[in-house]
Amino acid sequence: MSSPEERGLPCVDANSPAVLVLPAEVVRGEVILLCEDVRLRLAATGSGRVVCDAGALVAPGLAAVDLLARLQLTARRAGGRIVVRDPPPALRELIRLVGLPLQVEREVEQREPPGRVEEVGDLHDPTV
Template sequence: MSSAGPAGLPDVDAQTPAVLVLPGPVAREEVAGLCADVRSLLQAGPAAVVVCDVGGLGPPGLAAVDLLARLQLAARRAGGRIRLRDPDPALPALLDLVGLAFEVEGQPEEREPPLGVQEAVEPGDAAR
């Protein structure tokens, strides 16, 4: 007699981030509930990332910046972070303008170069 194993692939499921879909413009009254959703998604699973699908937010503005800043703060307080999915092309630029850094799906992470790596000097470069 054989018994069925657990459903899904445990290693993959443990790495898969939760997804929070923001379907449209968010009213100020909804922000606290969305922050609570982010906290509960981080506490419910082993993943430390919540993917926020922001494709439906519409044109970026200060309301979207405020919402995302609050969601990121809620995620950090819960020990995680958020990653943006399908943002309007202007949204990352606006977030960068106000000094907020967010990961965006499909973009490589920005990291420091490894220690000990030297830049090559081209012949003819002026000495510093």
């Protein structure tokens, strides 16, 4: 027996994000195509995020940071976000230096320690 041929997009688990492998060298002309790719991947998966694998970048510089900023903006406009996977140390430092709010995969977010509860009252007043 053979099953009927299915048409349309394959079934994708909504919890698994799409992965976009960034090129080894960022070329200005490819930025628009990569942004469109992020938008299409968000629409196809419905997961709300695209993982951008930056491990192949050979000389990460401000062009790579600009690309990631544009990809993040495109993702936000489409109702999602990007997560950067395996960025080289130089790219990670540049992201921090320019203050780009990107999430790096498997990086613990730095949060402020929980605040202490301060009670109002007079320490010398025995009724308190």
